[in-house]
Amino acid sequence: MRTQTRNRWHLKKQLPSGARLGQLFTSHGTIETPAFIPVGTKGTVKSLIPEELKKLGVQIYFANTYHLWLSPGDEIIASLGGLNQFSHWDGPIITDSGGFQVFSLGRASFSPHDNLVGAGKLLQITDQGAKFRSHLDGSIHFLTPEKSIAIQLNLGSDIVLPLDDCSPYPLTPSEARASLRRTNIWFRKSWTYYQDQIRSSASPPLFFGIVQGSYYRRLRQQSARFLRQFSVDGFAIGGVSVGEPKEKMREAVNWIMPELPENKPRHLLGVGEIDDIFDFVRLGVDTFDCVLPTRFARMGKIMIKQRPWYLDITKKKFAADKRPLDSSCSCYTCQNYSRAYLHHLFKNRELLAYRLATYHNLFFYTTLMRRIRQAIRTNTLDNLAKEYEVI
Amino acid sequence: MRTQTRNRWHLKKQLPSGARLGQLFTSHGTIETPAFIPVGTKGTVKSLIPEELKKLGVQIYFANTYHLWLSPGDEIIASLGGLNQFSHWDGPIITDSGGFQVFSLGRASFSPHDNLVGAGKLLQITDQGAKFRSHLDGSIHFLTPEKSIAIQLNLGSDIVLPLDDCSPYPLTPSEARASLRRTNIWFRKSWTYYQDQIRSSASPPLFFGIVQGSYYRRLRQQSARFLRQFSVDGFAIGGVSVGEPKEKMREAVNWIMPELPENKPRHLLGVGEIDDIFDFVRLGVDTFDCVLPTRFARMGKIMIKQRPWYLDITKKKFAADKRPLDSSCSCYTCQNYSRAYLHHLFKNRELLAYRLATYHNLFFYTTLMRRIRQAIRTNTLDNLAKEYEVI
Numbered sequence: 001m002r003t004q005t006r007n008r009w010h011l012k013k014q015l016p017s018g019a020r021l022g023q024l025f026t027s028h029g030t031i032e033t034p035a036f037i038p039v040g041t042k043g044t045v046k047s048l049i050p051e052e053l054k055k056l057g058v059q060i061y062f063a064n065t066y067h068l069w070l071s072p073g074d075e076i077i078a079s080l081g082g083l084n085q086f087s088h089w090d091g092p093i094i095t096d097s098g099g100f101q102v103f104s105l106g107r108a109s110f111s112p113h114d115n116l117v118g119a120g121k122l123l124q125i126t127d128q129g130a131k132f133r134s135h136l137d138g139s140i141h142f143l144t145p146e147k148s149i150a151i152q153l154n155l156g157s158d159i160v161l162p163l164d165d166c167s168p169y170p171l172t173p174s175e176a177r178a179s180l181r182r183t184n185i186w187f188r189k190s191w192t193y194y195q196d197q198i199r200s201s202a203s204p205p206l207f208f209g210i211v212q213g214s215y216y217r218r219l220r221q222q223s224a225r226f227l228r229q230f231s232v233d234g235f236a237i238g239g240v241s242v243g244e245p246k247e248k249m250r251e252a253v254n255w256i257m258p259e260l261p262e263n264k265p266r267h268l269l270g271v272g273e274i275d276d277i278f279d280f281v282r283l284g285v286d287t288f289d290c291v292l293p294t295r296f297a298r299m300g301k302i303m304i305k306q307r308p309w310y311l312d313i314t315k316k317k318f319a320a321d322k323r324p325l326d327s328s329c330s331c332y333t334c335q336n337y338s339r340a341y342l343h344h345l346f347k348n349r350e351l352l353a354y355r356l357a358t359y360h361n362l363f364f365y366t367t368l369m370r371r372i373r374q375a376i377r378t379n380t381l382d383n384l385a386k387e388y389e390v391i
Numbered sequence: 392m393r394t395q396t397r398n399r400w401h402l403k404k405q406l407p408s409g410a411r412l413g414q415l416f417t418s419h420g421t422i423e424t425p426a427f428i429p430v431g432t433k434g435t436v437k438s439l440i441p442e443e444l445k446k447l448g449v450q451i452y453f454a455n456t457y458h459l460w461l462s463p464g465d466e467i468i469a470s471l472g473g474l475n476q477f478s479h480w481d482g483p484i485i486t487d488s489g490g491f492q493v494f495s496l497g498r499a500s501f502s503p504h505d506n507l508v509g510a511g512k513l514l515q516i517t518d519q520g521a522k523f524r525s526h527l528d529g530s531i532h533f534l535t536p537e538k539s540i541a542i543q544l545n546l547g548s549d550i551v552l553p554l555d556d557c558s559p560y561p562l563t564p565s566e567a568r569a570s571l572r573r574t575n576i577w578f579r580k581s582w583t584y585y586q587d588q589i590r591s592s593a594s595p596p597l598f599f600g601i602v603q604g605s606y607y608r609r610l611r612q613q614s615a616r617f618l619r620q621f622s623v624d625g626f627a628i629g630g631v632s633v634g635e636p637k638e639k640m641r642e643a644v645n646w647i648m649p650e651l652p653e654n655k656p657r658h659l660l661g662v663g664e665i666d667d668i669f670d671f672v673r674l675g676v677d678t679f680d681c682v683l684p685t686r687f688a689r690m691g692k693i694m695i696k697q698r699p700w701y702l703d704i705t706k707k708k709f710a711a712d713k714r715p716l717d718s719s720c721s722c723y724t725c726q727n728y729s730r731a732y733l734h735h736l737f738k739n740r741e742l743l744a745y746r747l748a749t750y751h752n753l754f755f756y757t758t759l760m761r762r763i764r765q766a767i768r769t770n771t772l773d774n775l776a777k778e779y780e781v782i
Contacts, residue, residue, distance in 0.1 A: 043735070047742035049723075072735045076711045080731055088727045320467045336479045340471055344434070344463045351438035351745055 008206050008233045009265045013376060018257065018284040021376045024234075024265050026092040026158035027203035028084065031059045033265065034281045034372050036272065036365045037094060037289040042067050043077075043087040046294055047355040048362070050089040056359070057366035060092040060158070062289040065151050066101035070134050070141070074154035082156025094289070095157035096269075097148040097190075103166040105135045127185050129163070145189035152205070153197055159206045159267075161236055162190030167214050169244040176214035183212045184226055191230055206233035208267060214239055215248055217255045224259035234265040237285075241270045250279060257284050274309045274368070278390045281372055282381065293361035298354045300346045302326070303364035307389045313357070318343040331363035332356075399597050399624045400656045404767060409648065409675040412767045415625075415656050417483040417549040418594035419475065422450045424656065425672045425763050427663065427756045428485060428680040433458050434468075434478040437685055438746040439753070441480040447750070448757035451483040451549070453680040456542050457492035461525050461532070465545035473547025485680070486548035487660075488539040488581075494557040496526045518576050520554070536580035543596070544588055550597045550658075552627055553581030558605050560635040567605035574603045575617055582621055597624035599658060605630055606639055608646045615650035625656040628676075632661045641670060648675050665700045665759070669781045672763055673772065684756050688748035691737045693717070694755035698780045704748070709734040722754035723747075 013021040024031040038045050038053070040061040045053055053061065063083060068074060080086045083093055103123065122133040122140070129144035145163040152160040163186045167179040187209065198204035209227035213219030227235060237256060240249045253268070260266055265286045272290025280288070293303060300314040302325045311318075313325065321339035333342075333356040345353035368388070375384040385391045404412040415422040429436050429444075431452040436444055444452065454474060459465060471477045474484055494514065513524040513531070520535035536554040543551040554577045558570040578600065589595035600618035604610030618626060628647060631640045644659070651657055656677045663681025671679070684694060691705040693716045702709075704716065712730035724733075724747040736744035759779070766775040776782045 042739050042741060043732075044741050044743045047746065049743070049746075067739075071739060072710055072731065076731065079711060080713055080729055086729070086732055086735075088732075319463060320470060322471055338471060338477070340463065340467065341434075341477055341479075344477075348433050348458075348462060350433060350435050351742060352435045352440070354742055355438065355440075355746070 007263075009263065011262060014262065014284075015282075015376060015379065015381070017282045017381070019282050019376050019381060020284055020286060021373060022265060022286055024206075024286070026060075026206060028090060028092040028158050029059070031092060031287070032373060033286040034277075034369055034376075035059055035287045036277070036293075036369045037062045037287055038294055038362055038365070039064075039289060039291045040087070041291075042071070043083055045358075045362075046298065047351075047358050050087070050091075052359065053089070053362070054091070056362050057370060058091075058362060060094060061089065063093055063095050063155065063157070064101060065095050065098035065148060065155070066105075066143075068155060069098060069151050070136055074151040078154040078156070082154075084156055092158040093156070094159035094267075095152045095155055095161065097145075097161045097163040098143055098151065099130065099148070099163045100166045100270075102130045102132045102143055103168075105132075125165070125182070127182060129186075145186040146193040149190050149194050149197065157205050159208060159234075160194065161208055161210060162187050162194075164210045164212055164238055167212065167239050167242070169215065169239075169242045169248075171214045173216060176216050176219055180213050180219050180223055183210070183223070187227070187230075191232075208232060208234040208236045208265075210236045210238040210269070211256050211260075212239045213252075215244065215252055220252055220255045221259050224256055228259070228261065232264070234267060235260050236267040236269050238269050240268065246276075249276075250283075253280060253283050253285070260284075272365075274303075274388055275390045277368065277372070278381075278385050278388065281376075293365050294358055297357035297361040300342075300353070300357065301361075302342070302357060303361045305388050309388075313339060313342045314346045315343075325357075325360055326364075329360065329363065331360050333360040333363075398654075400654065402653060405653065405675075406673075406767060406770065406772070408673045408772070410673050410767050410772060411653075411675055411677060412764060413656060413677055415597075415677070417451075417597060419481060419483040419549050420450070422483060422678070423764060424677040425668075425760055425767075426450055426678050427668070427760045428453045428678055429685055429753055429756070430455075430680055430682045431478070432682075433462070434474055436749075436753075437689065438742075438749050441478070441482075443750065444480070444753075445482070447753050448761060449482075449753060451485060452480065454484055454486050454546065454548070455492060456486050456489035456539060456546070457496075457534075459486075459546060460489060460534075460542050461527055465542040469545040469547070473545075475547055483549040484547070485550035485658075486543045486546055486552065488536075488552045488554040489534055489542065490521065490539070490554045491557045491661075493521045493523045493534055494559075496523075516556070516573070518573060520577075536577040537584040540581050540585050540588065548596050550599060550625075551585065552599055552601060553578050553585075555601045555603055555629055558603065558630050558633070560606065560630075560633045560639075562605045564607060567607050567610055571604050571610050571614055574601070574614070578618070578621075582623075599623060599625040599627045599656075601627045601629040601660070602647050602651075603630045606635065606643055611643055611646045612650050615647050619650070619652065623655070625658060626651050627658040627660050629660045631659065637667075640667075641674075644671060644674050644676070651675075663756075665694075665779055666781045668759065668763070669772075669776050669779065672767075684752035685749055688752040689745045691733075691744070691748065692752075693733070693748060694752045696779050700779075704730060704733045705737045706734075716748075716751055717755075720751065720754065722751050724751040724754075 010023040022033040041064045124131040148163045165179040165182040209232040213223040267287045268285045301310040318339040324334040375381045401414040413424040432455045515522040539554040556570045556573040600623040604614040658678045659676045692701040709730040715725040766772045
C-alpha cells in the first residue's frame with residue numbers, strides 16, 4: 001500500500017520573492033525545478049526522438065489523455081507496456097485528464113455562450129462526467145472522473161491529473177460557482193478511485209489536485225483550501241491561459257500561491273511565454289507545460305532572446321541570410337545551418353524544417369530553465385530577466 | 392586546366408555475369424559501388440539530417456536542378472557556399488539537368504500525346520532548349536543546355552548531367568529519332584560549355600553522358616557510340632522507368648551495356664525496386680538513384696526482404712503489433728519501436744512517422760548495397776538474391 005507520507009518533493013531553496021528551486025521525484029526519474037515540460041500530445045514530441053529530448057535536457061513530457069484514449073486507445077498502449085515503452089521514452093511523463101480537450105473540441109468554440117449541442121458537436125456535462133462526440137469519427141464517449149484516472153493508469157503516467165470542469169473565460173459568478181462545485185465533486189471521485197487503484201502498487205504515480213475558480217478570488221482560495229484537505233502530491237493551476245488578459249492570470253496566481261503549502265510542487269497548466277515563465281517562477285511556480293515552443297517551431301517562429309522572443313523565418317528577408325538562426329545559440333541547428341536554409345526548408349514545407357526548428361526552440365526553453373535554476377541559486381534572476389528583455 | 396585523362400573510376404572486380412565492384416572518386420569523397428543514391432530533391436533527404444545519412448552509410452545524394460533553380464535559386468546557394476555548405480552535407484552530390492522535371496511537370500502528364508500548351512501548362516522545345524512554365528508560380532523560364540550546366544556548377548555538384556530530351560514511352564520510330572537527335576545536339580552544347588567553364592577549375596565535377604534512344608536497339612547503340620567519342624567521366628542511362636514494362640527496361644540495358652567501356656562508371660537514372668537493383672547490378676550498373684525508399688517511407692510502406700518488399704504499416708492489423716517493423720533489422724527504428732507505435736504515428740500523421748520510416752528504408756537500401764558489394768567480392772550474388780526473394 002502506498003505510503004501517503006512519502007515525500008515526492010524536495011524544496012532546495014526559496015527566494016524572498018517566492019522563486020523556488022526544487023526536485024520532484026517520480027519512478028522514472030527526478031525533475032529539477034523550475035522546469036519546462038514540452039507537449040507530446042499523442043506520445044511523441046513532434047518530429048524528435050527521445051534521445052534528442054534527453055540531449056536537449058528535457059526531463060519530462062506532457063501527453064494528452066483525450067487523444068491517446070481515442071487513438072490508439074489506452075488498452076493497446078497498456079498491452080504494449082505503457083506509454084514509456086510505446087514511445088521509447090524512459091523518463092517521467094505527466095498526463096492531463098482529457099477534460100480540456102473534451103471541453104474545447106466538444107464545443108463549437110471555447111466559449112460558454114455556444115450552443116453545446118449543435119453543428120455536429122456534442123457536449124453534455126453532469127456530475128457523473130462529460131458525454132461528447134469524438135472529433136475524429138463522431139462516435140460518442142463518456143469521460144468520467146474514474147475513467148480518466150483509469151486511462152492515465154493504463155498509460156503508465158508518472159503524474160496524473162483529475163478531471164476538472166474546464167471553464168472558459170469569462171464566467172459569471174454563479175457560473176463560476178457551479179463550475180467549481182462540479183470540479184470538486186469530480187475531484188472526490190477521482191481521488192477515491194485513484195487511492196483504490198494504487199492500493200497495491202509499489203510505485204504509484206503522483207496525483208496533483210487542480211485549483212480552479214475562474215477569476216474570482218474567493219473561489220480560487222476556496223478551491224486551494226479544499227484541495228489542501230487531501231494528501232495530494234502537488235497542485236496544478238487550471239483555468240488559466242483561456243483567453244483572459246495576461247494581468248488577470250498573474251492576479252489569479254497571486255491569490256492562489258499563499259493558499260498552497262510550500263512542501264508541495266506547483267504546476268501551471270498550459271502557460272509558457274517567456275515573460276510568463278519569469279513572472280510565474282517568481283511567484284513560486286515549479287513546472288510549466290505549453291505547446292508554444294513546439295507549435296511555434298512548426299510555424300517557422302524561431303525563439304530568440306529579444307522581444308517578441310521569436311523571429312519569423314518564413315519572411316523573405318531571410319532568403320539569403322548566411323547567419324545561424326540565433327548567433328548566440330549553441331544548439332545543433334544554429335551550429336550547422338543558415339537562416340537561408342531554414343527559410344528554404346519552410347518555404348518548401350520540407351519535413352526537416354519542423355525538426356530543426358523544434359530542436360532549436362526546445363533547446364531555447366531547456367537552456368532558459370537551466371539558467372533560471374542557476375539564477376535562483378545565485379540570486380541573479382533580475383539579471384537574467386534583463387538578458388531576456390523581460391524587465 | 393583539367394586533365395582529361397585523370398582517372399575518376401577504379402574497377403576493382405568484374406564477374407563473368409557483368410556485376411562490378413568499383414570506386415568512384417569525387418572531390419567530396421570516394422563512392423564504393425554498386426551504390427544506391429537517395430534523392431534529396433530540394434537539398435534535403437526528407438526528414439533526415441546529414442549526420443544520419445552518414446551513419447546509415449549513404450555515400451552521395453541526388454539533388455534536383457529544376458527545383459533548386461526555381462527555389463531558392465542557384466545563385467543564392469552559390470552565395471552561401473554551394474549545396475554542400477547550404478545543406479550541411481560534406482559528401483558527394485550528383486545533380487540532374489532539370490530536364491526531366493521540365494518535361495514531366497510542364498506537360499499535363501508524362502505522355503507524348505498531350506497538348507503541350509494548355510491547361511495552364513507550357514512546354515516549348517527547340518534545339519536551343521526548353522521553355523516552360525514554373526509549377527510554383529506560373530512564371531516562364533528557358534532552360535538551355537548551357538544554363539543547366541551553369542546551374543549545376545553554381546550548386547557545386549560533384550557529378551553533373553547534360554540536358555537531354557526526356558522522352559515518354561512509347562515513341563514512334565520517327566519521334567524517337569527526333570528525340571535522340573535533339574539530345575545529341577544538347578549534349579554537344581553542354582559538353583562544350585562544361586569544358587569551357589572548368590578550364591581553370593582545380594577540382595571540376597565529373598560529367599556523365601546520358602544514353603537515350605527510347606526502346607529502339609539501333610538508337611540506343613547509336614547514342615552510346617556517340618557519347619563514347621567524348622572523354623566523359625561516366626554514362627547515365629536515361630529514358631527508363633517512364634512507364635514501360637519491366638522486361639523492356641532490362642532489354643534496353645542489355646543492348647546498351649556492350650556499347651559502354653568498362654573503364655567508366657554507369658548510372659541508371661530513376662530505378663530502384665529490389666529486383667531491379669539485383670538485375671541491373673548483374674548487368675554491370677554501378678549506381679542507382681530512386682525516390683522509392685524515401686517516398687515509400689512517407690506512405691507507410693516499410694521495406695522488408697520478402698516480396699513485394701514492403702509492408703503497409705498503415706493497415707489496421709498492425710495496431711497492436713508489438714514486433715519491430717522488421718525483426719531481422721538492426722536499424723535504430725527496428726531496435727526501439729513497435730509496429731503498433733509506427734502504425735499510430737502514421738494514422739495520426741505525426742512527423743516522427745516519416746522520419747523513423749525513412750531511416751529504416753534507407754538503412755534497408757544501404758545494407759542491401761553493402762551486402763551486394765560483399766557478395767560480388769565473394770561470388771555469392773545468387774545466394775543473396777535468394778535471401779531477398781529475387782530469384
